[in-house]
Amino acid sequence: MSAGTGGRLAGWLRPIFYLGRNRVSQLGVALTTSAAVTLIGFWLFEVTNSKPVHPYSGILFILVLPFFFLLGLVLIPIGIFFERRRLRREGTLPTEYPKVDLADANLRRAAILIAGLTVANALILSLSAYVGVEYMDSARFCGLTCHTVMAPEYTAYLDSPHSRIACASCHIGPGAPWVVKAKLDGVRQVIAVTFGTYSRPIPSPVHTLRPARATCEQCHWPQKFQGDKLKIISKFGDDEKNTPTKTVLLLKLGGYMGSRALGIHGRHLDDKERISYLTTDGRREVIPSVTYLDDDGKSVVFTSTEVKGTSEDAKKGERRTMDCIDCHNRPTHAFQLPERAVNEAMAADRISPELPFIHKKSIELLKVTYPTREAAFERMEKELTDFYRSKYPDVYQTRRASVETAVREVQRIYGRNVWPDMKITWGTHPNHIGHEDFLGCFRCHDGSHKAPDGRVISAECDACHSLLAQEEANPKVLADLGIH
Ligand code: HEC
Ligand code: HEC
Ligand code: HEC
Ligand code: HEC
Ligand code: HEC
Structure with missing residues (x-):
């Protein structure tokens, strides 16, 4: 170390050594x-331990x-600041701080220690x-920390195709401003x-969800996206034999065909952001009017003859440009209805037919x-067991x-979908895909939205699927395809 830098360093250290000897700074050092x-x-524990911490x-x-x-x-400089003020007020602030001699081995060691610690x-x-930001983005944090609050979403999420991606990939997305916004929202939520x-x-x-x-x-x-999707839906009857049936749909998913955008995906989603709508019920289930940019570039307004939106409604209502979420509003935490959940469990033999x-x-x-x-x-356990034991x-x-096994599965279905603490029960959160269980596509495709x-x-049934x-x-179609 040259004499020059050594001297300058010593000059810096002098007041710190002298003024640092106050309670607040010492508390700061101890805390840190x-x-x-x-x-x-x-x-070290986390790195060597494979299980995630609670x-x-x-x-x-x-x-x-x-x-x-x-x-x-932060306390260290605050302590120094007040110590300096106190000494100055008392008039005991030295004009020259006691000398810090870097030739002194002890002091040199202390200086190196301070530099190293910094x-x-x-x-x-x-x-x-x-680590903190990463942790706060993890599904475990979102799902478990606010235990009862988001337990319904977390439980459904674990049972979904997205269970290996973070909540934040849909709820925050990339980019610093959104992370900051989410953290600020998070503080409000933690308080709530x-x-x-x-x-x-x-x-x-x-x-406030970020656009898809x-x-x-x-x-x-x-x-x-392109092409069609074959969908086979298994159902069972309410008779003694639980008679099974199958519904077979060819969904015209579509997408991009060269420069044209067709089918379910293509029609709503090309780059022109063609479709926007007005909704007035707060749940996006009542849609009095839809605006559509047709292939000729003309804007068409379809107005419902069934649900009338007054101009008052229009002012209070929400105007929205359609994106993925308007159909896939439950891409991951989808809550089921009893019939569908039981049919799926029976088709997968988790409940024996x-x-x-x-x-x-069930x-x-x-x-x-x-x-x-x-x-x-x-x-559930008592009724099912008694039923088979007696009948x-x-x-x-x-x-x-x-x-x-059936008892456990029926309990699981209930536990996954009904949350009395959070006032979530069958059908509380609608799912907009399809039109069987909720209005879904028929919010607009109901034949009553006219230009x-x-x-x-x-x-037309055939517009969306065969x-x-x-x-x-x-x-017969499944037999022809060799699917049983
Ligand atoms: C695949 C994307 C995706 C993932 C992953 C995801 N969400 Fe969501 N979440 C959504 C969408 C989309 C909505 C909005 C639904 C709407 O506005 O109609 C939503 C809404 C919510 C809501 C509002 C209440 C509700 O049920 O609609 C909560 C709470 C929530 N998500 C929590 C979570 C938690 C906790 C996780 C992780 C364990 C998570 N989400 C993971 C897409 C996702
Ligand atoms: C971080 C990547 C990622 C993000 C973000 C994401 N997904 Fe997915 N998505 C996946 C993966 C992976 C699968 C599973 C693919 C598979 O199982 O073949 C999937 C599957 C799906 C499926 C098929 C579900 C099924 O039942 O087969 C739909 C629909 C879907 N995503 C919609 C969405 C929507 C809507 C959003 C935004 C709200 C979204 N995804 C955000 C990665 C993602
Ligand atoms: C007009 C409604 C609608 C919109 C808008 C929409 N989808 Fe879909 N999407 C569907 C339907 C219907 C299906 C088939 C559902 C099924 O398999 O049961 C589907 C299927 C999917 C699948 C599964 C495909 C497969 O081959 O299994 C993915 C992934 C997906 N959508 C992602 C998206 C994303 C991402 C967006 C936004 C860019 C989007 N969708 C917008 C209606 C829509
Ligand atoms: C917010 C209103 C709205 C919702 C919700 C909606 N659509 Fe559409 N959809 C439209 C409009 C507007 C058009 C363009 C007019 C037309 O072609 O009938 C359209 C066109 C289509 C077309 C092309 C029809 C054709 O003959 O070319 C298909 C297929 C389609 N939608 C499927 C769906 C499916 C499946 C759902 C539900 C998962 C859905 N839509 C939900 C507004 C909507
Ligand atoms: C705007 C698009 C659209 C129109 C129009 C439409 N459907 Fe559908 N339908 C769908 C979609 C999307 C699904 C699949 C939902 C899913 O992924 O489970 C579906 C599912 C079905 C199912 C299976 C339901 C189940 O889960 O058991 C039947 C049956 C059906 N449609 C009949 C019809 C009939 C009959 C018509 C004509 C009156 C019709 N649909 C018109 C989009 C449409």
């Missing part, structure tokens, strides 16, 4: 040091400790900021959760209103394991 040691210990300890380590670390760092602190700070002032259920639609172009389209780019009347009994039990989830689980003793003897020139938003079989026992 202990937080740093604990944090480093936690990181979300509450996550909050402690990832949010609370770094806060104290930072608080300590670098280490900067590293710890940036690492904990990084702390004081229990959040709404039950959490309101949907989410009006910046979220969904990061992974599903529309130019990739061999059990007499299981379809009818749906009946799911539709009862129970005071609590625990009461529901208990009653079908030989089935109960030979297929006892199937009965027990002044006589055009109608298409309600219905190849409807609730048939053995559809």
Whole structure:
């Protein structure tokens, strides 16, 4: 070290050494040091331990400790500032600080220590900021930290095609401004959760959701869409044999065909953002008018003859440009209806179709209103077991394991979809794909949305799908395709 830099460094250090000897700065040093040691210990533990930590300890380590670390760092200069003011007021502030002699080995060591600690602190700070942001974007944080609040969404999400992507990929998307906005919203939400002032259920639609172009389209780019999709829907009857049927649809998904955009995806989603609509019910289920840019570039307004929007409604209502979310409003946390959930479970043999009347009994039990989830689980187990024990003793003897599996599956379906604490029950959150369970496509494609020139938003069954079989026992089309 040259004499010049050594001298300058010593000049800097003098007041710090002198003024740093006050309670506030010392408390700061103590806070920062202990937080740093604990944090480093936690990181080492996390790196060597494959299981993720419990979300509450996550909050402690990832949010609370770094806060104290930072608080300590801030206290050091604050202490120095007030010490300086105090000494000046008392008139005891030295004009010349006691000499710091870097030739003195002890002092040199102290100076190196301070420099080393400053670098280490900067590293710890940036690492904990990084870990913190990453953690707050993780599905575990979103889903579990606000335990009861988002448990319904988290549970449904775990059971969905998106269960391996973060909540943040749809809820925040890329780019710093959105992350900052989300974190600010997050602070408001944490306060609401702390004081229990959040709404039950959490309101949907989410009006502040980022447009799908910046979220969904990061992974599903529309130019990739084309062709049709064969969809086979299995259902079971309410009779003793649970008679199975199949519905077969060829969905005209479409997409980009050269320069033309066709079919379900293509029509609503080309780059021109062709479709916007007015909705007046707060749930986007009532749509009095739709504006559409046709192939000739002409703007057409379709107005419903069924639901009338007054000009007052129009002012209060929401105007929205259509994107993915207007059909896929439940791409991941989709809540099911009892019939569909039981049919799916039976098709996958999680509920054995061999059990007499299981379809009818399961749906009946799911539709009862129970005071609590625990009461529901208990009653389901008792009723199903009693039913087979008394009405079908030989089935109960030979297929006892199937009965027990069915009980657990019916309980699971209920537990996944009904959340009395959050006031979520069957059908609370509509799903806009299709038109069987909710209005869905028929919010616009109901045959009553007409333009002044006589055009109608298409309600032809064939516009969206070929219905190849409807609730048939053995559809010929499947036999022809070799699907059983
Ligand atoms: C594949 C994209 C996607 C993922 C992943 C996702 N969400 Fe959502 N989420 C949505 C969409 C889209 C909506 C808005 C629905 C609407 O506005 O109609 C939504 C709405 C919500 C709502 C409002 C209430 C409701 O049910 O509509 C909550 C709460 C929520 N999401 C929480 C979560 C949590 C927690 C996770 C992670 C465990 C998560 N989401 C993951 C797409 C996603
Ligand atoms: C981070 C990437 C990513 C994002 C963002 C994303 N998805 Fe997906 N999506 C996937 C993956 C991966 C699958 C599963 C593909 C598979 O199973 O073949 C999938 C599957 C789907 C499916 C098919 C579901 C099924 O039942 O087969 C739909 C529909 C879908 N996504 C819609 C959306 C919508 C709408 C959004 C925006 C709200 C979105 N996705 C955002 C990655 C993503
Ligand atoms: C007009 C309504 C509508 C819009 C808008 C829409 N989709 Fe779809 N999408 C559908 C329907 C209907 C299906 C078939 C559903 C099924 O398989 O049951 C589908 C299927 C999908 C699938 C699964 C495809 C497959 O081969 O299984 C993905 C992925 C998807 N959509 C993503 C998107 C994305 C991303 C957007 C926005 C860019 C979008 N969709 C916009 C109606 C729509
Ligand atoms: C907000 C209103 C709205 C909703 C909701 C909506 N559409 Fe559309 N759709 C339109 C408009 C407007 C057109 C263009 C006019 C037309 O072709 O009938 C259109 C056109 C189409 C076409 C092309 C029809 C043709 O004859 O070329 C298909 C297919 C289609 N929609 C499928 C769907 C499906 C499937 C859903 C539900 C998953 C859906 N739409 C939901 C407004 C909507
Ligand atoms: C605007 C587009 C559109 C129109 C018009 C339309 N459908 Fe559909 N329909 C769909 C979509 C999308 C689905 C698939 C939903 C899903 O993914 O499960 C569907 C599903 C169905 C199903 C299977 C339902 C189930 O889950 O069991 C039947 C049956 C059906 N449609 C019959 C009809 C008939 C009959 C008409 C004419 C009166 C018609 N649809 C008109 C879009 C449409």
